[in-house]
Amino acid sequence: MTVAAPEWPRLEDVVGEISRVIDESDDIGCLAHKDADADSLGSALGFALSMRDSGKRVHPMAPAPVPRLLDYLPGYEMLEESPAALDSLFTFDCATVSRFGEKRALVEESRNVVNVDHHVSSEGFGTVNLVDPIASATGQVVYALLRALDAPITSDVATNLYAALFTDTGGFRHENTTEAALRLGADLVQLGADPGWIALKSYKSRSVSRMRLEALAVSAVHAELEGRLIWSEITQAMLSEVNAAMDESEGVIDQLQSIDTMQLAILLKEHGRELTRVSVRSRDPYDATDVCRPFGGGGHQRAAGAEVREPLEVARGRVLDVARRILTTR
Template identity: 30%
Template sequence: EILLNMGKAIDLIKESSNIFIASHINPDGDNIGSSLALALALKKINKNIVVLKSDIIPIDFTFLPGINLIKEYDDKLDDIDLFITLDCGDINRLGQNKILFENAKKTINIDHHISNTNFGDINIVDSKVTATGELIYYFIKQMEIEIDKDIATNIYTAISTDTGSFKYESVSSDTHRIIADLLDIGIDKSDININLYENMSFTRMKLFIKSLTTLETFNNGKIAVIEVTQEMLKETGASLEDSEGIVSFIKKLSTVEAACILKELEKEDIKISLRTKKYLDASYICNKFDGGGHKRAAGCTIYKGIKEAKELIVKSIQEAMKV
């Protein structure tokens, strides 16, 4: 079915000239890497491509080839032949770009979230692949467009960042076969990895240090929770995007099954990221708060103060642990 839908999507792309690409708010490497890989590929077949900015781009990704293609769009709404969403589970996750999506003549949804609502005219959704970047790799191959070094760099970034550098259980032999091909194409993996993982500002390091001091555990260490508050951001000069990666650090605790970070966007607007190690379904837990994601990585927002939000999420994790 995925192959069939890819075929339909390719036909639609061939018929369209103005193509918009967008992904979810709070962009990550899969989101940005997949978007740029597809944009660079479609530019090779002379399509007019707009990659929509949904949010602030984390500094880690500014080295990516094609990053300057990402723009805010404030022109005509009636010019969108085709709108392709990538790595986006539902249309609300498009943020400010939702209105552009709704004005598009046709839409394609390419994603790997279990919680995906199949909102596109054509849906290429496979929750078994570890990153949308994998689907984009197959899609570009299917279009018979050559994957060059720039495209490969973006796909590598998409897959590496969505797999904790190829560690997560969703990583398959196919994942590694794709990566092998990208290496053969000639990407500079050392350079990519330094840019992605060893390029932290001192400000960001200070935020990590502060946030880690708030570590609390529950259920004999099975649940670990940390906070990032507005006050910490003020004290360190860091921004919310700088908190990316803290939650995976606390997941390293030997006792932990569920690691959770609460980020205070505003007083009663708490963004939660949840990571699980072996058996808990993170997506199921976050769904209860209208969020979503994957089995081992999910998120949601709780519109309460940070203390109350913490009680609510911990209680939900505890309940999920009982069954």
């Protein structure tokens, strides 16, 4: 069941207001979501660098734990813990305030919040909302905004936005690899982004422990319903076995979704005794958010996630039951 998407104002309808917010701000906060990916952090850093180059004091932030795998993004070293006073706060790639972790209060207490996103499920929590569900990445929305503002786009800005676009399209492989995405990729390369280097940093910078962790999760794969349901899990025991951290499991879901018969791919991650995180991928006609919504999660049609406040054994049963029901009733 797909809920009718709300109508979001177009860029041309809000750019004047955003421009005014920027003009009236000396200190601008740029916030990524928790467990930031390259789209969220690249958008925040790209926007921050452009605003800095426009003469503003910028305060890029990411809720803890800050993803160290993204330290190649230009401006990463500018990330701040808790800035003193902000005149406005821009948020990137975040559909709901619950994804801001310990920075949630900062969002809720700010007078000027500009929500820049591409999630169809956005709660529209900003005082200004620039949400484009058609965009392949939030980085694409940021690019359009910077263009509309006539703000500077240096090679460092372009690198951040290319990393955002490149990874949110799975290296230009997912269904959201549109003509606009490919054209934007070329524009960003023209502006100084290095596609080979960003691909190296995004997909060819794995540690040995990370590869061993993926091997454990891949060999534990389960296939049900003639391979339509593919699932695996990352347990704390697996992490200690190969001396890896949970954030090194990021590539496992891509392995699961590469199975030919797969219609729903699910990865369960045992973060603690009472916390299991779930990643879901889907193929037509199934919607990954349908698996996550009963647990308060969401995301995109093809990629979604949820947090289940239950031990792995309990979460596994509940999540897989939802997935089996979806696959056997449609």
